[in-house]
Amino acid sequence: MPSSVHVPRRRWWRRALVARYGARGRELARAVDAEYGALLATRPPWAEGSRALRFHVRQAILPDLAAYRVLSRERGDAAVARGVVRDLMTAQLLPVLRVVRLLDRVGVPFGRLRRVTRWLVPRAFPPAGFTIGWGKDDDAGLRFDVTSCFYLRVLRHYGAPELTGVFCYGDQVVLEQMPRSVRLTRAGTLATGAARCDFLLQPARPAGRETMAP
Template sequence: MPAPGHVPRRRWWRRALVSRYGARGRDLARAVDAEYSVLVAARPPWGEENRALRFHVRQAILPDLAAYRVLSREHGDAAVARAEVRDLMTAQLLPVLRVVGVLDRVGVPFARMRRLTRWLVPRAFPPAGFTIGWSQDDAHGLRFDVTTCFYLRVLRHYGAPELTGVFCYGDQVVYEQMPRSVRFSRSGTLATGAGRCDFLLQPTGPAGRETMTP
């Protein structure tokens, strides 16, 4: 475990930044670590309500926000920094994608993925931070909408709501790598101005034919 105030996965950040920026990456990694300490000190009290929310703040949101601030200063361009952070965040998802790949190789059916998702989502994204409504849960599909997003609230607290879309992209990366028995689709997100983040998982038929919701 990192010392209090140090960015999680410090060695990973150092390797990743050195890989991208050469020797300059070491200075950037130290700057990310220092920026993370500043962000932790300013964390909102409502982000400490339970273990799941603390995990989101300290392990997901603040490390990437620290990198975003540092790289924005480095490039003098927030859009370039967001693109860099999106790439770095995607690289951090590789362990999750390997697990998803195992589910595909063992042929997990849609019905089981549906039950797993329905069990996991409320626990990983608890009501204290996320408002989630379930509108479909049957053999044709699993549909749910997020109308209050903890990530967007935290990033607004830090004055960086524009970074929320990076995490929305991470959702897409994970869901699109789900077993071939599942098709994921989404039409909009709160981060892009939509009234909700809509998630729809549907089964796929033989030879990739999709079984669509009536």
Template sequence: MPQSKNDNPFRKTILPNLRQALITAFSNKTGNVIYHESVRLYQEELAGMNDRNSKVIHNHLSNNILPAYAAYKILLQAGIEQSKALEFIRQEVFKSMVSPAAKMRRLGTLPFIYGLFKTLMKPVVGYGYPKEGWDIEWKEYSKTRLAFNMKSCLYCEELKKRGVPELCPIFCETDELTYNPLAPRVVFERGGTLAKGCAVCDFSYKKGHK
């Protein structure tokens, strides 16, 4: 029986089809048990979350961090091997990036995309990653390259606090899924991430070629 929108607390999150994915991966019975427990934990986390008085951080937590955490934690509690649980979450998160990646691919065909990207980047980063959750240092803002370092990250902090830092690299990988389609006109490069033990997450967007 199809699940109604009102029955799916995950429908507006990064895991909108979690129930069906769990059933497909682990059988109807096991999938439903894991799903309902994930809903329970997700709602508990929502009730107690600290959004630092920021609507944007509220959205990062409720739409991305907490859904992934809840599903992953329950997968582990259900006896699913960590590697399999991580891969399940990775694949479901990546599915949610298909549409944003397609939009970036279309933008990447525009001959003036770097100029547009340069105009929008600072306000978009400033709004989407506020100081309450991220410490960002701009390194370059030129006609040929945009670069900044994230010296702290809400995702790393919140997932580490919950004892699952291994989830954070999945979210780092979504940056590549999002920005790589802009090539060759805009080339996204990164040397390392906080999630993998580096001092900073370094973001670099170089003006490419047609």
């Protein structure tokens, strides 16, 4: 792998690992960089199916997988390494959370969020990597189920399906910051053994008001 290939947000990884591990963090950051290059060199051909899938692989899955592998070797405990990677991944979500909070401040109505979600999801999570079934779609709510997940498939390819739950956790962090005009819930995920990742988007209701059943 050419030396010019580096983990995305390389400086961020170094700062984050030094903040957690002190001087040792610099060595760990270099190891994450090298591990990322090795993972990228062995990515499966089907992971290159579209620009969106390439983004998921290169910007999300492989950087965290590289850190997971390095920290698992460092700590000798995969569960502890997953916890650290979860914390690091959550910290990287701060720019996304700022956008979500901005939507809340400007008071985006449920109907507009519903339309944006219906437009955005198939583009950000394309059929080449994700199988998504759409359910009810009206003023009372929007329901969709993910029955095949690209993240889980890629991580199985690398022998680390247990890391998928870290990304599910990141979804949950974002869901909890959704604008107050909407209520978004999820009962289960493929990573935890459920048959689907089910998403239900509903307009927020005052306490005691009836909502659409999941």
